[in-house]
Amino acid sequence: MRIIAGQDKGRNLKSLDRKDVRPTSDRTKEALFNILGPEIIGTRFLDLYAGFGGVGIEAMSRGADEVIYIEQNKQNIEVIEENLAMVGYQGQSKVIRGDVTKSVGRLEPNFDLIFMDPPYKKQNLYYKTLEEINNYKLLHPTGFIIIEHDAEVEFDLSAGYNIFKRKEYGTAAISFIREEDK
Secondary structure, three states: OEOOOOOOOOOEOOOOOOOOOOOOOHHHHHHHHHHHHHHHOOOEEEEEOOOOOHHHHHHHHOOOOEEEEEEOOHHHHHHHHHHHHHHOOHHHEEEEEOOHHHHHHHOOOOEEEEEEOOOOOOHHHHHHHHHHHHHOOOEEEEEEEEEEEEOOOOOOOOOOEEEEEEEEEOOEEEEEEEEOOO
8 A cells, every 4th residue: 555646655554464454446546536636635534434544645645634534443543543653644634433424423514525435345334424424514515425336336325415426447436426406
């Protein structure tokens, strides 16, 4: 796992060899941030199901002002904290340990970008997480949500959200979602 671009381009990040964690591939991460381009600069970024923190750290390397990580696994959190210390981003970050759907209620609203990458096999987490994001009004009115998911998954979103862009990268896909009427 490495930082693709920005001020810390090329730096390797720590990860663990675990079957229950699937870090976002370099290809997918690069494509995601190429799509975001300069929109990442100055943002509040929320990284849900953060794994080892690679996506949020990439966001900071490219200019995000603040990144909040939510991850349930203690070992993963230790890796995120080690990675943040290695690149010196502790002051711009907060790591929260807990179940995402229960922890988002503790956050201040108005995130510009929310990235979520729950386990591919647990599709109910996508819908439950979107519901909680909406319940707690976490998304800034001009912001959007990015979901990494299995390319075979087609979302049937409830009223309130719409997909405005979807890209596939091998077996992974990323869908860009906005609240309706935004």
